[in-house]
Amino acid sequence: MNGAESLIHTLVNGGVDVCFMNPGTSEMHFVAALDSVPQMRGVLCLFEGVATGAADGYGRMAGVPAATLLHLGPGLGNGIANLHNAHKAHTPLVNIVGEHATWHIQHNAPLTADIAALARTVSAWVRTASSAATVGADGAAAIAAARTGAGQVATLILPGDAAWEEGGVVVEIPPLPRPIPVAPERVTQAAALLHSGRKTALVLGETVMDEASQRMASRIAAATGSQLIGARSGRRVVRGAGLPVLERIPYPVDQALAMLAGFEQMILVGAYPPVAFFAYPGKPSLLAPPDCRMYELADLHSDCLASLAALADELDAPDRLHAVNELARPALPSGPISVEKVWAGLAALLPAGAILSDESVTSGRNAHRWMAGAPPHEWLHITGGSIGQGLPVATGAALACPERRVFAMESDGSAMYTLQALWTQAREQLDVTTILFANRSYAILQGELRNLAQDASGRKAGAMLSLDNPALDWVQLAQGMGVPACRVTTAEEYIGALTVGIEEPGPRLIEVVV
């Protein structure tokens, strides 16, 4: 058994049985070894950012890591942006990067690069395999690293000779590290703060917006009069009818400052003190009032749900939620299409258990107004702020959850970064409906430009934020990659297309000109 075969067997032993890949020559022995391990599913992506984003989406939904297979430093480079998002989301992910054979690196062949340096910027764990005999153990360690705490990106660099030499050893996966329990005194102190009478926010972090955590936190809020607040984005956020009302920190700084004004203390659960997405002249980085006391109940690698349960117990909190979204399906919209009607129509027809990969940016600002009353569903947000994750994350989520419907809520500017994901959706016949808001601009940046105090009406500056010359034709782009697509200008057309997207198998794209 060669090193590549031992690695793939070890990955499968550890529950890692999907690999999103864009291989090259230095990874060819890994590719060849796929056929020796029937349980491993290889998924070809035509750009590495699709592979890493899909692995993020898969890991978020499956709760176990997917693997990637990338081609040397430049291939990792192409995957960096979505690894950054996965890193910030604490998604469990085993990122495998091919490297030249150990004895070849010194000669500085064209593709030689400092892979480890690139990897460290987006990984909690980086190791370079040194031989075929040990690469199985390296793979097991990578899985353990990826599954540590809330989850992590673990990068394993795989030199060609470690893959192709004989002597590979399949390794059993060590028991997963248990979540770190929260010390009882942290719970009693939090309870004391909640009894203090001060105005308190209970802040759920990016990885703590699952249903059980939300319900437990809502019980605490109901029992104490504190306010439940969610992080701006989450790797996986359950929303909809029957679930607690959960207000999240908005992106615009002024709105966030207004929301958090007046709080005297915050109980942080897997959360950081709220920080502005970007810096602006004359505006603060920290969004809470300067004298607001920050108290960390649990960091995100601890057992956050258990800490919430212990706090509810400590408080003798009744089994009653603070506020719950009621089922409220809007009527089907009609007439000329608009952003609002897209969300209303989706809320009207959304199947239960749907997954929304959200990269709608400005077009999604009011989505919650419509979606809160839809049947329970999950949102996957851009946790690291790097645009170009929506289509890949949708791809990986659909692979992880073949029985659920996935909607990629996209903007034209965002979708262009990693549009190659559509091809993988077509190839794997994934049930992903992409709803593409075509506003033909970087609308969020037009807003940012307007926010500058200076004159922002310049022709050249405006041109750098406009996508209308030429207009992108998303129907042709999608069809060119094998995804059926249509363009809608009325709500009726949209509802018709959405119905097909919900009922028919396979991917589909709806371009909404707004």
Add this chain to the structure above:
Amino acid sequence: MNGAESLIHTLVNGGVDVCFMNPGTSEMHFVAALDSVPQMRGVLCLFEGVATGAADGYGRMAGVPAATLLHLGPGLGNGIANLHNAHKAHTPLVNIVGEHATWHIQHNAPLTADIAALARTVSAWVRTASSAATVGADGAAAIAAARTGAGQVATLILPGDAAWEEGGVVVEIPPLPRPIPVAPERVTQAAALLHSGRKTALVLGETVMDEASQRMASRIAAATGSQLIGARSGRRVVRGAGLPVLERIPYPVDQALAMLAGFEQMILVGAYPPVAFFAYPGKPSLLAPPDCRMYELADLHSDCLASLAALADELDAPDRLHAVNELARPALPSGPISVEKVWAGLAALLPAGAILSDESVTSGRNAHRWMAGAPPHEWLHITGGSIGQGLPVATGAALACPERRVFAMESDGSAMYTLQALWTQAREQLDVTTILFANRSYAILQGELRNLAQDASGRKAGAMLSLDNPALDWVQLAQGMGVPACRVTTAEEYIGALTVGIEEPGPRLIEVVV
């Protein structure tokens, strides 16, 4: 004047008047400042790999750097692969990466990343601007760094406050560093080696295949009986009728070993000892015979042309070339299209001074047979081995040379990495004709898989190298980005489309199903 304005003025002073950009919020003051400096041309790209690749193509052809503008760490990540190619090509390039305001970085906002660590993997020079007062000087230093020696990638990290604060100072560019002269004794020693009677190769490196260097080297070869050999790839290689015959080191290791067998010494001119592109089990990394003596006449940052001229003088080499390509236009092909007919047709119709951005990979293996007799033209190769540079480099080259025709020789697999370049070609109405070989596979990898000693007929492995399910429709993909396109299956259709591509303004794509 704010920092951004001072930086743009300084760039323009230093001859950097094109900026390929994909900006975000943290770069908005740079974007706004574009309108205060009429000489600076901003070129919007819808993916950062397009921006960096276009800056590479521009720098190669213009001989002065273009600037980029990228959005924080993830934006730089998306640009890494083509920066890697530019880094290996020694293209002069001023790579500007936005960063959070200095006081915001500590708060670990979502987009925070180690930009400098990423940049160092692909840059010869990295600096972070510290204030608006000094960013002009930083820009001047970046230009000087980019124009050092054969050229370099210089990365300037631009925090938001260094851009938006007042107090910017426009800085004059220091005189460019002169090329390092080669010591006379290196020339006399090289002459002695050439007189030794040993079988000698005169090897021109990646940056030394301009017309003047080729002619001087060919004179030396003619005078001494040595063999003129070019590096496997070049950032800019002049070929065609009237130019010296220049055999380049082939990609397949066995062919390269055969070509270099028997050489007793190599005179390296801006070249490294020849090394295999990839490592293979049981094959060497170094391609020259083990006992072949390596002698470096000049490293690539020295004045290589002057060293060749001094050597020719030292040898009293007559003004006579070793061998010259004669003008030989093939007849127009007819019948079903093939890879060979694509090259024959191009050689038959090629306008003088054409620029070929070559990412044809396997489809380009025999191109030289047809193109050697075409009118003089230039090839831009993938110097760093990272696929996805062909369309962006063509874009930048066309911007640098509006009076010349650019041909992007592409493969379907390669073109998918950075297909967004087509949109910029349409927006800027650049005279680029993309000839896309659609073999619907990673054909080079299929060859590599076959080369493995083991059974490589597995279904799963084969599927990872095949792009035929679904087939990409390049006519729709190109048209979706505003580039007129057609698909050809006969040589007659191809010649018709190629003629339009040569005669009509603006971009065009010809999908050749092979």
